[in-house]
Amino acid sequence: MIKVREGRRLPESDSGAGQGAAPPAEVLAPAHTDWLYHHLRVVGDPAEVAAFRQAAAGAGVIPWQHSLGRAEEDWFHLLVAPPPPLTRSLSLEGARILAGQLRTAAEERLRLVAERAGESRACPLDLHRLLPVPEGVLRLGPEHPEARAWLWSHWGTTEALRHVVELPVPKRGQPPKRDPGLLWLGFWSADWTPWPAIRQLRTRWPALRIAVQPRYDDP
Structure with missing residues (x-):
């Protein structure tokens, strides 16, 4: 907001x-x-x-290019040990898969932002x-x-x-x-x-x- x-x-x-x-x-x-x-x-x-x-x-965006390896690890740890009062609802394997999917989605968004930054004049x-x-x-x-x-x-x-x-x-x-x-x-x-x-x-x-x-x- x-x-x-x-x-x-x-x-x-x-x-x-x-x-x-x-x-x-x-x-x-x-x-x-x-x-x-x-x-x-x-x-x-x-x-x-x-x-x-x-x-x-x-384009009105900043085309960041950083690696999201650290972010994936942070997401994994949040999923396996969520802060109170939340409780874990995923197995370790499920948390690792979801963290990887989040990284893939975030990297795809960064790629699209970088492409837009070079083309858009909106x-x-x-x-x-x-x-x-x-x-x-x-x-x-x-x-x-x-x-x-x-x-x-x-x-x-x-x-x-x-x-x-x-x-x-x-x-x-x-x-x-x-x-x-x-x-x-x-x-x-x-x-x-x-x-x-x-x-x-x-x-x-x-x-x-x-x-x-x-x-x-x-x-």
């Missing part, structure tokens, strides 16, 4: 914006993810806005397209401390943006009406406004005015 919480903005010196910035000692993300709703406005020459629109569109603001996660980081997996540190220092959030839509949302059956000099988006960001990513985009697209704002009154 998506929840709105108090907006947070890091001081300029603490956000780890640049590609060469050292990872922070601590990723400031709560144990249970909260989601902040934002508006992003990109304004400028229509040709520049069109170029940004094309560069930013992607998401109008894909941070992985604009600021790609390095291959070495992708192989670590989303829970690895170094992977989270990279996302934190370069994006300012530890997950891909969600529910990215172009605003205003057109009525069903009607074509969208676009101002060629404006890209106006709504999106949800995990825990924080992605300031490091926004700063990098401003640097890479100096001819555009890129403004982002948390919106607490517009779910």
Whole structure:
């Protein structure tokens, strides 16, 4: 469930914006993810806005490539020794089979996500397209401390943006009406406004005015 919480903005010196910035000692993300709703406005020459629109569109996912061998073992142990008040309902052999099936299903999902990341342009603001996660980081997996540190220092959030839509949302059956000099988006960001990513985009697209704002009154 998506929840709105108090907006947070890091001081300029603490956000780890640049590609060469050292990872922070601590990723400031709560144990249970909260989601902040934002508006992003990109304004400028229509040709520049069109170029940004094309560069930013992607699948909206992070194509992690890590091995799930450790996850399979964790699932097996949870199945054979579930936490109270649950009791075990599978034999050791059954638990091993089910853990293997879970791994196979999860690996298939990762494969599909990786394929989609290279083909889809359904998401109008894909941070992985604009600021790609390095291959070495992708192989670590989303829970690895170094992977989270990279996302934190370069994006300012530890997950891909969600529910990215172009605003205003057109009525069903009607074509969208676009101002060629404006890209106006709504999106949800995990825990924080992605300031490091926004700063990098401003640097890479100096001819555009890129403004982002948390919106607490517009779910």
